[in-house]
Amino acid sequence: MTITVDRLSKWFGHKVAVSDLTCEFTPGVTGVLGPNGAGKTTLLRCMVGLLRPSEGSVSLLGVDPHRDPSVLGDVAFVPEHEAVYDAMTARQFVTFNARLLGVRSADAVEHALETVDLTAAADRRLAGFSKGMRQRAKVASALVHDPKVLVLDEPLNGADPVQRARLIELFIGLGRNGRTVLVSSHVLHEVERMAARVVAMIDGRLAAMGSVVELRNLMTDVPRAIRVESDQPRALAAAMMATPHVQSVSLHGEAVIADVLDLAGFARAVPMLAARQGATVTRLRPQDESLESVFRYLVGR
């Protein structure tokens, strides 16, 4: 395991930000999700040693970052705040971070700037940068030492759609290359695009952890929405309602959306129902295996 969080709790006065959270992170991209105040930022800050756990522990590459900060040489952290050293240029900012990480190579700095598409603006002061450009400068400074672990708190904030897409591709690539990448974000479809696994937090607690499909499969008490496209949707909908596998149906043009209680039974029944009705099923796909639907369920329950 690259990062191990063991029974972590963190409170500030009477406010509990993270409560008894245990999870592990392996190479690849993991999305950290949760509504505002869920404790995502506190969790990430504990991981990189910015906050001390009130209880429990965090281990980074087998080491407690508080006891041995040298482990931070293999870690990169992009903080949520857009604060940077305004008087520095992007190149100076990345160079400054590189020096603190023991990287002396100017090529590494140039490569990091190039990776986030900031070469042309490298000699402009950060004070004049847009929020998205600042984010990219922060990401460049995080990449300059080729870290094993990247902890990124809302790294896509303020980035324009093109840059978002580039950064997402970058994070996916880092994950594929064996880096452990943790990304917190509010934008669910972007997390879904880049993260193989998600950790969902609600009120400081771990609400769920796993792939989106795994999480959806765990939600056995919620009917699954299956979209069935057919040339005779009305007849098919009526036939479906007669089976014990379906709780309700609704018609959407050529499609029937069935709230299915027993997915396996439903899958077996649909071909027979279609044959009996003389209907042709052209497409059948789950409607709610998106991260958004899973997340909406987790937050709402």
Place this chain on the structure above:
Amino acid sequence: MSAAITIGTMIGRRLLQRRVAGVLVLLASAPALVLAITAEGAQPEGFHRWMLFLYYALGLPILALVTATAALGDERHSHTLPYLTTKPVPRWSIAAAGWGAAVAVSTMIGAIGVGSAWAVTLVRTGDSSVAWPALVGTIITVVGYAAVFVPLGLLAKQATLIGLGFVLIWEGVIASAGRTLAVASLWRTGLSGHVALAGVVPTDLVESLGNLTPGAGGALAKAGALAVASLALTTWLLRKRDLVKE
């Protein structure tokens, strides 16, 4: 060590680039202005006297306060501290960098004040010997104040205000009220070095020291001991305290 230099250089530049740096230069240069326009500027004693009233007792503590509280305080309160504390850098390096930058920048600005007062005195009296005791006194004073105000800046958001209370109430009123408490005054420690090195000085300066014996070595040792304690405290704060908001 190289990390401390990198961080110290960055903090030093940041401190010098602030708008308030210009105001601090003017504050430190106040004795030069007085010496230029008053009759006292025509005597070497005038240099020492106005350095006491305007520089040691007021200008230098304030410039050291404003600079030292900002050294690591600005890092914390402007949310840039994580760029330092999430790096594989020993915490003592960050503490030393903040303290070193505060001392260097305060000394630099103080030296402008001393230099300008010296230049006026040189022109009006022809005496060139007055500057270096004041420079030594500046360094001793700044080392002591940085030891107090660097950790204060890291701890408290209103550090400058709290520090101003310390300078004006503790040092300005309480420590001035009795001869015994004068020993605990930081600017008087610096002044004791100045007095010891200057030789002949107006009696006002010796009187203001209270029970403090003039001596540069002792003053430097006292300021140095404070600095070591301060570095230990700042390092401890960086290790043990949560220095980012929830």
